[in-house]
Amino acid sequence: MKDYYKDKTVLVTGHTGFKGSWLAIWLLEMGAKVVGYALDPLHDMDNFIVTGLSNRMVDIRGDIRDAEKLKDVFSKYQPEIVFHLAAQPLVRLSYDIPVETYQVNVIGTINIMEAIRTTNSAKIAVLITTDKCYENKEQIWGYRENDAMGGHDPYSSSKGACEIAINSWRKSYFNVNEYEQHGKSIASARAGNVIGGGDWSVDRLIPDCIKSILQDLPIEIRNPQATRPWEHVLEPLSGYLLLAYKMSQDPVKYAEGWNFGPDYDAIITVKDLAEKIINYYGKGKLALGSEKAVLHEANLLALDVSKSRIKLGWTPTLSIEQAVELTVDWYKNYQNQEPYDICVEQINKFIETES
Numbered sequence: 176m177k178d179y180y181k182d183k184t185v186l187v188t189g190h191t192g193f194k195g196s197w198l199a200i201w202l203l204e205m206g207a208k209v210v211g212y213a214l215d216p217l218h219d220m221d222n223f224i225v226t227g228l229s230n231r232m233v234d235i236r237g238d239i240r241d242a243e244k245l246k247d248v249f250s251k252y253q254p255e256i257v258f259h260l261a262a263q264p265l266v267r268l269s270y271d272i273p274v275e276t277y278q279v280n281v282i283g284t285i286n287i288m289e290a291i292r293t294t295n296s297a298k299i300a301v302l303i304t305t306d307k308c309y310e311n312k313e314q315i316w317g318y319r320e321n322d323a324m325g326g327h328d329p330y331s332s333s334k335g336a337c338e339i340a341i342n343s344w345r346k347s348y349f350n351v352n353e354y355e356q357h358g359k360s361i362a363s364a365r366a367g368n369v370i371g372g373g374d375w376s377v378d379r380l381i382p383d384c385i386k387s388i389l390q391d392l393p394i395e396i397r398n399p400q401a402t403r404p405w406e407h408v409l410e411p412l413s414g415y416l417l418l419a420y421k422m423s424q425d426p427v428k429y430a431e432g433w434n435f436g437p438d439y440d441a442i443i444t445v446k447d448l449a450e451k452i453i454n455y456y457g458k459g460k461l462a463l464g465s466e467k468a469v470l471h472e473a474n475l476l477a478l479d480v481s482k483s484r485i486k487l488g489w490t491p492t493l494s495i496e497q498a499v500e501l502t503v504d505w506y507k508n509y510q511n512q513e514p515y516d517i518c519v520e521q522i523n524k525f526i527e528t529e530s
């Protein structure tokens with residue numbers, strides 16, 4: 176896989192964000208030429224800023240809703256592979272800005288597919304949605320790739336709508352039966368709740384825990400009993416990278432939707448994860464009973480990853496303890512050690528554990 180990415184031009188949308196910055200670093204380490212397209216980072220301490228990524232890749236600031244600018248970028252840089260991560264990714268914020276959430280997530284994804292459609296160089300695309308794209312039945316079993324799309328809140332339903340649009344474009348313009356004519360392979364990827372260093376987003380558990388610990392404040396958690404499929408950021412990224420590589424080998428077979436979630440031992444409650452963070456950090460306390468009046472968020476959410484295991488040969492690598500350890504280590508060390516080096520060390524450690 177490493178050789179596959181060497182010297183390839185890869186477009187990553189959302190490279191200034193949490194997952195996109197880690198993906199850009201991993202691709203750079205494999206020798207890819209990385210072009211990023213996103214809005215400005217939101218916080219001074221974001222992984223993108225502290226790792227100095229802007230100087231290591233082509234860093235383009237633009238709105239995913241700006242279809243013309245996006246097409247110009249495709250035309251100028253001629254990417255072969257596209258990873259689309261740019262999105263409004265927050266459930267609670269989506270209640271405040273539902274229209275913008277839909278415009279960015281759904282129209283943004285359509286704009287990307289249109290740019291791919293009209294750019295000859297673009298052959299492979301992995302479009303990132305989420306575990307929340309499925310119609311949530313509050314069931315104990317994990318969702319499978321062929322389950323119905325849905326979503327209660329505007330974020331989740333916008334991602335379900337992205338999946339429907341991706342499927343439509345795949346049937347209409349990137350149909351696998353007509354691959355010889357269009358030469359493009361488009362897949363979607365649904366990951367769980369991602370944790371890792373360098374995320375300072377609002378209303379996400381890890382940044383909330385770290386910010387409270389750093390300020391010696393009690394950690395207030397919403398929905399303490401809600402379960403989520405937690406996974407370290409490198410887990411889904413390894414899935415996206417493997418998927419694009421497999422698509423290059425067999426563009427027809429892998430042009431589908433794929434789940435990249437953790438093993439069942441990592442499907443734990445919000446409270447249990449917060450306690451693991453505190454234990455590993457060696458500091459912090461939960462403000463129990465502080466649960467704020469909540470907007471609706473799913474309670475039970477798990478992904479079935481059998482298809483990715485069997486057909487792609489992808490499997491989750493880290494235990495929940497290892498994922499927490501890597502995450503906390505990043506936040507403990509990013510002010511004393513070069514953050515880019517921390518990320519590279521963690522990527523190498525992950526690859527070692529994988530093999």
Ligand SMILES: NC(=O)c1ccc[n+]([C@@H]2O[C@H](COP(=O)([O-])OP(=O)(O)OC[C@H]3O[C@@H](n4cnc5c(N)ncnc54)[C@H](O)[C@@H]3O)[C@@H](O)[C@H]2O)c1
Pocket residue numbers: 188189190191192193194195212213214215216237238239240259260261262263264279303304305306366367368369370376
């Ligand atoms: N973090 C998670 O737990 C998680 C879980 C499942 C799926 N996802 C998905 O993974 C992707 C990345 O999530 P993240 O956690 O890195 O989010 P993030 O908020 O850290 O990053 C979002 C990125 O999208 C860019 N962006 C937002 N609006 C844009 C716009 N209008 N035009 C161009 N760029 C825009 C931002 O600039 C940023 O680079 C998203 O699609 C998200 O829905 C995230």
